[in-house]
Amino acid sequence: PPPVRLTDYRPYPFVIKHVHLDFFLEPTKTRVRNKMTGKRSFGEHALMNLDGENLKLISIAINGLAVPEEEYEITPEGISIHMPAGEFCLEIETEISPETNTQLSGLYMSGGRFCTQCEAEGFRRITYYPDRPDVLAPFDVRMEADKDAYPYLLSNGNPVRSGNIGTDRHFAIWSDPHPKPSYLFALVAGDFDVYTDSFTTMSGKETPLAIYVDKGDSDRSAYAMDALKRSMSWDEDVFGREYDLDVFNIVAVRDFNFGAMENKGLNIFNAAYVLADGQTATDADFEAIESIVAHEYFHNWTGNRITCRDWFQLCLKEGLTVYRDQEFSADMRSRSVTRIKDVIRLRSRQFAEDAGPLAHAVRPDEYARIDNLYTATVYEKGAELIRMLRVLIGDTAFFAGLNRYFDSYDGKAATIEDFLNAMQLSTSEDLRNFARWYSQSGTPTVTAKGVHDTIARTYTLTLKQHTSATPGQPDKIALPIPLKTALFSGKGRRLSTKLNGQANDEHLLILRDFEQDFVFTDVSSAPIHSLNRGFSAPVRLVDGLNDANRSALAAADNDPFAQWEGLQTLARNILLEMSKDEDGDHKDSLSAFIDAIDEAYTATIDDPAFAALILRMPTVGELILDQKDADPSKLHATRLKLKRAIARHMQGSLVATVQHSDTGVFDPSAAAAGRRALKAAAIDLLSGLQDEHADRIYESFLSAPTMTEKLSALNALANVENGGPSGEYFDKALLAFEEEWKDTPIVMDKWFSVQAMSIRADLRARLHRLCSHPDFDFKNPNRVRAVAAAFAMNNPVGFHAPDGWGYEFLTDIILKVDGLNPALSARLTTSFESWRRFSPDRQAHAEKQLRRLDDANLSKNAQDIITRALA
Ligand code: HT7
Ligand code: ZN
Numbered sequence: 001p002p003p004v005r006l007t008d009y010r011p012y013p014f015v016i017k018h019v020h021l022d023f024f025l026e027p028t029k030t031r032v033r034n035k036m037t038g039k040r041s042f043g044e045h046a047l048m049n050l051d052g053e054n055l056k057l058i059s060i061a062i063n064g065l066a067v068p069e070e071e072y073e074i075t076p077e078g079i080s081i082h083m084p085a086g087e088f089c090l091e092i093e094t095e096i097s098p099e100t101n102t103q104l105s106g107l108y109m110s111g112g113r114f115c116t117q118c119e120a121e122g123f124r125r126i127t128y129y130p131d132r133p134d135v136l137a138p139f140d141v142r143m144e145a146d147k148d149a150y151p152y153l154l155s156n157g158n159p160v161r162s163g164n165i166g167t168d169r170h171f172a173i174w175s176d177p178h179p180k181p182s183y184l185f186a187l188v189a190g191d192f193d194v195y196t197d198s199f200t201t202m203s204g205k206e207t208p209l210a211i212y213v214d215k216g217d218s219d220r221s222a223y224a225m226d227a228l229k230r231s232m233s234w235d236e237d238v239f240g241r242e243y244d245l246d247v248f249n250i251v252a253v254r255d256f257n258f259g260a261m262e263n264k265g266l267n268i269f270n271a272a273y274v275l276a277d278g279q280t281a282t283d284a285d286f287e288a289i290e291s292i293v294a295h296e297y298f299h300n301w302t303g304n305r306i307t308c309r310d311w312f313q314l315c316l317k318e319g320l321t322v323y324r325d326q327e328f329s330a331d332m333r334s335r336s337v338t339r340i341k342d343v344i345r346l347r348s349r350q351f352a353e354d355a356g357p358l359a360h361a362v363r364p365d366e367y368a369r370i371d372n373l374y375t376a377t378v379y380e381k382g383a384e385l386i387r388m389l390r391v392l393i394g395d396t397a398f399f400a401g402l403n404r405y406f407d408s409y410d411g412k413a414a415t416i417e418d419f420l421n422a423m424q425l426s427t428s429e430d431l432r433n434f435a436r437w438y439s440q441s442g443t444p445t446v447t448a449k450g451v452h453d454t455i456a457r458t459y460t461l462t463l464k465q466h467t468s469a470t471p472g473q474p475d476k477i478a479l480p481i482p483l484k485t486a487l488f489s490g491k492g493r494r495l496s497t498k499l500n501g502q503a504n505d506e507h508l509l510i511l512r513d514f515e516q517d518f519v520f521t522d523v524s525s526a527p528i529h530s531l532n533r534g535f536s537a538p539v540r541l542v543d544g545l546n547d548a549n550r551s552a553l554a555a556a557d558n559d560p561f562a563q564w565e566g567l568q569t570l571a572r573n574i575l576l577e578m579s580k581d582e583d584g585d586h587k588d589s590l591s592a593f594i595d596a597i598d599e600a601y602t603a604t605i606d607d608p609a610f611a612a613l614i615l616r617m618p619t620v621g622e623l624i625l626d627q628k629d630a631d632p633s634k635l636h637a638t639r640l641k642l643k644r645a646i647a648r649h650m651q652g653s654l655v656a657t658v659q660h661s662d663t664g665v666f667d668p669s670a671a672a673a674g675r676r677a678l679k680a681a682a683i684d685l686l687s688g689l690q691d692e693h694a695d696r697i698y699e700s701f702l703s704a705p706t707m708t709e710k711l712s713a714l715n716a717l718a719n720v721e722n723g724g725p726s727g728e729y730f731d732k733a734l735l736a737f738e739e740e741w742k743d744t745p746i747v748m749d750k751w752f753s754v755q756a757m758s759i760r761a762d763l764r765a766r767l768h769r770l771c772s773h774p775d776f777d778f779k780n781p782n783r784v785r786a787v788a789a790a791f792a793m794n795n796p797v798g799f800h801a802p803d804g805w806g807y808e809f810l811t812d813i814i815l816k817v818d819g820l821n822p823a824l825s826a827r828l829t830t831s832f833e834s835w836r837r838f839s840p841d842r843q844a845h846a847e848k849q850l851r852r853l854d855d856a857n858l859s860k861n862a863q864d865i866i867t868r869a870l871a
Helices: 218-239 283-298 311-332 335-354 376-409 416-424 547-556 560-580 587-604 608-615 620-624 632-659 670-687 691-703 707-718 725-741 745-756 763-771 781-794 805-818 822-837 840-854 860-870
Strands: 014-024 030-040 047-051 056-062 072-075 078-082 087-096 106-110 113-117 137-146 152-155 158-165 169-180 187-190 193-200 206-213 248-253 266-270 445-453 458-466 481-488 497-499 502-504 507-511 515-521 528-530 540-542
Touching (some): 056 078, 113 266, 137 152, 193 218, 206 218, 218 248, 218 283, 283 311, 311 335, 311 416, 335 560, 335 608, 335 620, 335 822, 376 416, 376 481, 481 547, 497 507, 507 515, 547 560, 560 608, 560 632, 587 632, 620 632, 632 670, 691 707, 745 763, 763 781, 781 805, 781 822, 822 860, 840 860
Parallel strands (some): 206 248, 445 540
Antiparallel strands (some): 014 030, 030 087, 047 078, 056 087, 072 078, 106 113, 113 187, 152 187, 158 169, 193 206, 445 458, 458 515, 481 507, 497 502, 497 515
């Protein structure tokens, strides 16, 4: 089928003034009565096109009269109906089978409950409707179901009435006064435990809050509830946005294709992002729960009150909402640590996407399958564009522009142009060039070269930008790139210098052309430049510094991000140097690097979360991005060598860190999590010394008071593989873990993925064992991801095994998943996105598997990824 194009957008010719839905819920035969009132809004179109997929039509009537068969036509995509002139009341009754819906899009069953997922195009699997985000209407919903099996009946908006129907059945009516697009519709029916609380909004309205979870899990909802209340309060304080319904509900489900969904007033979550306590969740889980709860809540304004005109504008809601949740996390936790983690994620996922065959613009101008547009580029790069915009126009203009956007587009479906126009009216900076960031794909590389003139006391920094060709975009234009910049003396002192007559110790350089000079004055001696501080622009930087300058900066820089970045660059350089020359001893550069790490570690030990990041070496996945014909096994071996050298040098302080454990009640705070992160980093380094610390790590596993510590010890034991008794610790620990957690699926997902991410000689056999484990379930996305995505996305050594078995293993899984869940199989297929970066033998193996997938006549979602990967 031809792609959907941005230029083909046409407004819908009918207005839907009101929707009333009636659900008669039965697992295999649910009846849906849909009553839409409306009128034609323009044109003479007699035909009304409604989307519909997998629906059994029962009846159709207009203004109370059955529509004769010749007046409508049903196609696999929907229904076209001849409409009379004027106002209409269109009633359509359909039947669906939630129980057999394994795609998890539309109305489906999870754990014996009814639930929905309608973004992006799931509503058309529930009833015939103009399933597009620019058709907004208020919805009333009535549902009835068996009373014992489904005691809770929930939908969007406010509860209106509920009651019994005879002895066995009951009903509930919900009304959502805010006009919304169909993708925000939600319905849930089932039995739950409920965790309740309330929040008083800034105008004094007390709003009941509830989280619906599996029976027995309500204690594990306390953290999500706390995160929700903090989000509600933060959005009022920072963005002036208040909640707008009488209730707010969250439901946790076991089977879900994504993290969560922002349905109006009724967020539906993957249970993995709701449930947490110290015993069952890691600190990373707590962090993810906090940010996802916030993200979905923030959508209430950025996405729900103001929605997208069409799916090309997806970044309008997603980029802005990710930016908001990142700012929230930065305010709740450490700003610098949050920023570093966000940048790690951006580089490893989005930069990789931008560098391969799946590269696309933040707002692309065509797509084949909308489900495949929920990407790191739309989300993470989309958030970076918002952050960059704020840097470019300043805080005052940024918030004035946002307020103008909220005021102008509330209740409407908007575009990126609408957003940028609102911003433009608040700033003198010309944003026309900035808009190019939305349409141009690929990551720009900025190259810097500085020349000091002793006599003129100037420092001329020449900056160049280059973006390589990406699919469909061979030629690139220059983008405005804001780079926060400081100059340091050779001894590492930050200099106050002048740029364009303005004295400052940090300047904002805006690189607008392909090449530009920036002349700093009052610079008495040759300085060292520090560029892109705080990662002010999402670019790759070739800064032209030597490692001695970089070490001097890393030791002196007061910007934690710049300090961390300097050390990471040093680490990357030494790792690439060592892997190029495996036999060399690299003594001098190694010892200079280890001294720099040790010094930074000692200096930052009072901020353990940051110190943990100092000890973290770039991953194989990150290193691959800097190479052509990359060899992951070789990079892994080099990385182990470097980690071993660090561990040997810092053994004393690492052991002391490992021996520390907080006592008393579990504390999920960022400070306590930081201490555990440091302990995990130390354990990971020490595990490289194999037998020397294996007993200590095994002991630490057995006595771990929290899941974070248990899992970091388990991960470290995966690294101990020497054939001796300690080589068996990993399997012994896994056995104990399984015994303890076999009845808790979210925890067992960790058990599956720790093995899928391990680099051990028996990895292949282990993966096959995991897939035939009685608890492995191809229908449950969390479980499939725990094995297949953990392996293909987080175990580059195994996935890119030289003989191609990793590619074959993933392909076998994709072939099995596709018939059940195309969105999931497409997502797994993206693991092939970098296949052309590897050695020719690996490329041949990957291509063979991609061709196998191509020949298998898979879903449109998977086929879209396969076709682009092979192009
Ligand atoms: N806006 C939500 C997107 C989403 C989704 C997309 C495709 C298939 C299933 C999905 N579940 C949720 C999530 C968010 O960004 O908040
Ligand atoms: Zn979102």
